[in-house]
Structures are given as structure tokens and as C-alpha cells.
Amino acid sequence: MGKTTIKQINVPFLDPKTIADEADKFVTAYHPSLKPPIPIEEIAEFQLDIKVYPSGDLYPQHGIEGFINSNFNVLTIDQKIYEEKANRSRRRSTFAHEVAHIILHRDIFEGHDFNSKDEYLEFVDAIGERNIRLIEQQAYIFAGHVLVPSNLLDEQLGDAIKKAGGLSNMSLQDLTFIMEELKRSFQVSGEFLRHRITHQHPEVLKAAEKLYK
């Protein structure tokens, strides 16, 4: 197919609570044991039948970690992110992000026709900056809640803080330990985890800030 047709669309605003609920529904449906880490790559490949296509120049040349085609059956991912062991958490967040588009943005993607990188770039161009910003934000929130589900975060963070003697008794060492534990449990990067905690448990971040002073 040639050029993507330009359609004037306005991506609807979705409030974060709605997105979180969708993510919870998704995890419950595809990983009912809810045991972390959420196996997002296996869910994508074996339950959603998505083929993975590593591409060498995606990130270095375009700053794109991955994209999914408009038929939702091929996930193109930057080769280094896909293959390097040290990139595991980045790979997982890329998968979760692309799956988010399937759940949240089906109509928008299906309204266009793209498979290759060039066609994807045309799609991005065609739907415009405002729309892209919105769908990317929404996918980011969804991915956060898929890899670090709300209930699990409440539970694990709550337990860990209790073990440390409560938020007001927590030392810097306790905090470092807790973050490492949760990163390992959810298999996400420190940045990804901090982002989730900032939104769901700002009181922990506030307590942490005091420790750094």
C-alpha cells in the first residue's frame, strides 16, 4: 500500500483511572495467577499471536524502540533492545507499550494501513502531534499498570515498608533495598518503578526525599 490516507481524527482523552482499569482487566484475562513478573512477552507472542521482528536501525536512526503494525500481528522492535540481556526491562516495557495500543487504540490503528517502518512513520505524521502525544501517554500509563499492577504494588510496597518498621522509620538503606526487591519482582527498570510509585504512592516518594536531604 502506498501513502497512508490522512484522516482528521481526535484521539479521545482517557482518564488514568479508566486506563488502569483496562490494564487490570487485561492482566486478569491473560495472566490469571497475577504472579509477578507479568510475562508480557509470552502473552504477546503466544496468546495474542504477535510475531516479533527485530530491526537494526529503529532506535539508533529513529529513536523508536518498537511499533506494532495496524493488523496487530507484527511487533517490530529495535534489535539491541530485543537481543541484549541487559535490556530485559526495556524490552518488557516496549512489549507492554505496544500491547497497550491494541487494547486502547484499535480503531485508530485499524483506520490506517501500515506494516513497514516507513508506513508507520507516515501514519505518525498523518495523525499529527497532538494525537500521537495522547496515544503515547495513554499507552505508557497502560504499560505501567500491566507490568506493575496496582494491587500488587500496594501489597508488595506495603509489606516491604512494614518490614522496614514503617514509613517514618525507613532508612536510606531500607529504601534502596525495597526498590531493588520490587525491581526484581516486577522486572522493570528503576525509572519505570519510580514513576508508578510517584503516581500511586506519593507519600513514599516524599518520605524518600527526606532521606536524601
Ligand SMILES: [Zn+2]
Ligand atoms: Zn506507542
